[in-house]
Amino acid sequence: MQITNGQNETEMENLTYNSLTLQLEGLRVTRTNKYPMFIFLLVTYVFILTANVGILVLIWKERNLHQPMYLLFCNLSINDVMGNSLLVPRVLADILVPPSERLIHYYECLMQAFTTHMFSTNAHTVLMIMAFDRYVAICDPLRYSTIMTDRMVIKLTVSAWGVAFVLVGILLGLTMRLNRCRTMIMNPYCDNASLFKLSCENVFINNVYGLVFTVVLLSSSIGSIILTYSKITVACVMSKNKSLNSKALKTCGTHLCLYLIMLVSGMILIALHRFPQYTEYRKISAILFNVVPGSLNPIIYGLQSKEIQTCLSNFFHLRWILSL
Numbered sequence: 001m002q003i004t005n006g007q008n009e010t011e012m013e014n015l016t017y018n019s020l021t022l023q024l025e026g027l028r029v030t031r032t033n034k035y036p037m038f039i040f041l042l043v044t045y046v047f048i049l050t051a052n053v054g055i056l057v058l059i060w061k062e063r064n065l066h067q068p069m070y071l072l073f074c075n076l077s078i079n080d081v082m083g084n085s086l087l088v089p090r091v092l093a094d095i096l097v098p099p100s101e102r103l104i105h106y107y108e109c110l111m112q113a114f115t116t117h118m119f120s121t122n123a124h125t126v127l128m129i130m131a132f133d134r135y136v137a138i139c140d141p142l143r144y145s146t147i148m149t150d151r152m153v154i155k156l157t158v159s160a161w162g163v164a165f166v167l168v169g170i171l172l173g174l175t176m177r178l179n180r181c182r183t184m185i186m187n188p189y190c191d192n193a194s195l196f197k198l199s200c201e202n203v204f205i206n207n208v209y210g211l212v213f214t215v216v217l218l219s220s221s222i223g224s225i226i227l228t229y230s231k232i233t234v235a236c237v238m239s240k241n242k243s244l245n246s247k248a249l250k251t252c253g254t255h256l257c258l259y260l261i262m263l264v265s266g267m268i269l270i271a272l273h274r275f276p277q278y279t280e281y282r283k284i285s286a287i288l289f290n291v292v293p294g295s296l297n298p299i300i301y302g303l304q305s306k307e308i309q310t311c312l313s314n315f316f317h318l319r320w321i322l323s324l
Contacts, residue, residue: 017181022109022198024102024185026094027283038095044291045088051298052077058308065307068133068148069251073301075126075157076258080294083119086112087189087290094188106180109190110172116191117168119290123262124221125160127255131228132156134252139235171213174206188283193273214270225259257300258293265289 029037055077059065090112094102104112133156137144171192178199187194196206232252269289272282302308 019183020106022104022183026102026188048084048294052081055298068153072130079122084294086115112190121164127259128224129156129160135228138232262293
């Protein structure tokens with residue numbers, strides 16, 4: 001009997017050690033708030049898809065929108081669609097099932113973590129290359145067409161996505177080397193921190209790289225934005241061209257607004273990680289970090305762009321005429 005018990009214990013250890021089936025803690029929802037939360041996230045997700053895909057289709061179809069500013073913005077829309085499509089549907093499904101049934105395969109969890117970190121890293125790198133575009137357009141307008149060629153747009157795009165891919169790849173590579181002795185993901189979705197917390201091994205290297213990763217990304221992002229906008233401000237102050245200053249204020253104001261939304265959302269999430277007593281608020285903030293920028297980016301950029309407004313009005317006017 002003792003031998004049987006010992007065998008059972010060994011089998012249980014083998015089942016939980018490096019288990020490929022993980023459990024998501026998810027959001028704590030009650031019967032009263034389950035469906036309102038589900039409907040809110042579903043409507044928001046549908047809007048994110050519709051607005052961002054609509055912007056992409058509009059820019060692709062309208063030749064007068066084939067400008068570096070709009071082509072670079074396409075990266076932001078693709079990033080928002082990608083980030084939310086691999087996150088929100090899973091969260092929606094988990095809201096409707098009991099916590100004990102919120103199971104996820106390890107490799108699906110890895111993919112979700114990779115997408116999550118690519119989304120947040122890309123948000124910084126894409127906005128950095130968009131800031132460079134605005135800098136050239138305002139500070140060196142005569143050379144803008146020779147600098148911001150199609151080749152340069154492709155180089156900037158590949159750089160933004162490539163840097164994010166390498167940084168996130170190393171981040172998750174360090175986590176994948178660890179053996180796992182736990183199965184509970186203490187988050188509404190998978191991310192790197194939740195994954196390496198499943199390990200009983202020393203995660204010092206993971207913590208150091210994660211800290212360096214965050215510091216380098218934020219310092220590069222904030223530093224480039226400050227430097228770029230400082231030079232743009234000086235150029236506008238020294239210029240007596242009112243139309244140039246007005247255009248600069250409008251386009252740069254839009255870009256800066258997008259950046260601040262993304263930065264504030266991320267800072268709130270990072271801050272809440274330091275307060276374990278606010279776990280549920282951290283989970284909600286983690287979801288809103290993806291949902292809020294994805295919802296607001298197309299609205300802010302679309303409403304502030306005269307070209308996009310004109311194309312939209314022409315499109316709906318044509319549809320109205322055809323329907324008569």
